[in-house]
Amino acid sequence: MSVLITGGAGYIGSHTCVELINAGYDVVIIDNFSNSSPEAIKRIGKITGREIKCFNCDIRDSKGLEKIFAGNKIDAVIHFAGLKAVGESIHKPLEYYDNNIGGTVTLLESIKKAGCKKIVFSSSATVYGMKNTSPLKEDMPTGGTTNPYGTTKLYIEQILRDLYASDGEWSISLLRYFNPIGAHKSGLIGENPRDIPNNLMPYISQVAVGRLRCLNVFGNDYDTPDGTGIRDYIHVVDLAAGHVKALEKVLGESGISVYNLGTGKGVSVLELIHAFEKVSGKKINYRIAPRRKGDVAVCFADPGKALRELGWKAERDVDEMCEDTWRWQKNNPEGF
Numbered sequence: 001m002s003v004l005i006t007g008g009a010g011y012i013g014s015h016t017c018v019e020l021i022n023a024g025y026d027v028v029i030i031d032n033f034s035n036s037s038p039e040a041i042k043r044i045g046k047i048t049g050r051e052i053k054c055f056n057c058d059i060r061d062s063k064g065l066e067k068i069f070a071g072n073k074i075d076a077v078i079h080f081a082g083l084k085a086v087g088e089s090i091h092k093p094l095e096y097y098d099n100n101i102g103g104t105v106t107l108l109e110s111i112k113k114a115g116c117k118k119i120v121f122s123s124s125a126t127v128y129g130m131k132n133t134s135p136l137k138e139d140m141p142t143g144g145t146t147n148p149y150g151t152t153k154l155y156i157e158q159i160l161r162d163l164y165a166s167d168g169e170w171s172i173s174l175l176r177y178f179n180p181i182g183a184h185k186s187g188l189i190g191e192n193p194r195d196i197p198n199n200l201m202p203y204i205s206q207v208a209v210g211r212l213r214c215l216n217v218f219g220n221d222y223d224t225p226d227g228t229g230i231r232d233y234i235h236v237v238d239l240a241a242g243h244v245k246a247l248e249k250v251l252g253e254s255g256i257s258v259y260n261l262g263t264g265k266g267v268s269v270l271e272l273i274h275a276f277e278k279v280s281g282k283k284i285n286y287r288i289a290p291r292r293k294g295d296v297a298v299c300f301a302d303p304g305k306a307l308r309e310l311g312w313k314a315e316r317d318v319d320e321m322c323e324d325t326w327r328w329q330k331n332n333p334e335g336f
Ligand code: NAD
Pocket: 006, 007, 008, 009, 010, 011, 012, 013, 030, 031, 032, 033, 034, 035, 036, 037, 057, 058, 059, 060, 079, 080, 081, 082, 083, 084, 099, 103, 122, 123, 124, 125, 177, 178, 179, 180
């Protein structure tokens, strides 16, 4: 079986390629390298001992996609490609709508023309908005996103639902990720932010390695045990394994389903800092800063549906997430 991976050079895509190859799938990657490096492709090859087929192609390029579908047998698509910086999306909404929504529509048209009609999509817990109370369940109302990035995920989910309603041959899996962190055990691939990280874990690891001086903890006056925000951090290799399970389902039957991929456990900002300090032996310099706009106090998954229907659950704990992040960051202080 051969799977087209859009955004396969990126953080989650590269780890998923490794898990797919280990599970016996062939992968064909497309990426425009707008937020990644071709070096990631080499590293996937090094980890798996395989030659990796990769095309430098934008998902908005319908002619390029057509050629790739014509020249390669593709049984299903896992669609990671997209822009993901929340703050940037507020300043450049059109870029986000064009790249994420326009790109997805072009990709879906190409998939339809090629006749494979099977797709796993990277959605986000951000579609639950600010009003639901954790643990978040797939049947809770979505909407009320607070930035264009989140809105692109919400709209793409709806586009995929409309597509399935129009043609029941499609097989679609919407995966709502919680907070992926960690890296492959080899230390060869990991998260590689181009600019100053927006997310907590890459910020912590760059402070630890000396690239950044001080972490701002965004608020210590939330209604949580230590006052800092609580999230559901999930090891990226567990997340990748969830894609292998979702792919099996998509290959096996038509339909549309949505799954949370999280651990079901909440961890506070201070708890994550302390876990990282313990495994790395590095002191993380931090200070308490005002709350970040758009943040909720607590966000964690009910991951029960993925266990019941896909037979998947996250296995790795926070210490392992920190250990693997630290190995990647220490071995690659400047990223790829
Ligand atoms: P990433 O930026 O590391 O990977 C995305 C990849 O897509 C990059 O390699 C980038 O170059 C590529 N890309 C972007 N636009 C493209 C285009 N038009 N054509 C071809 N390639 C393009 O991000 P990631 O963290 O690996 O995230 C993967 C997906 O998961 C994204 O859709 C993201 O929104 C979603 N997601 C990520 C998180 C997270 O915390 N990392 C959480 C929820 C959802």
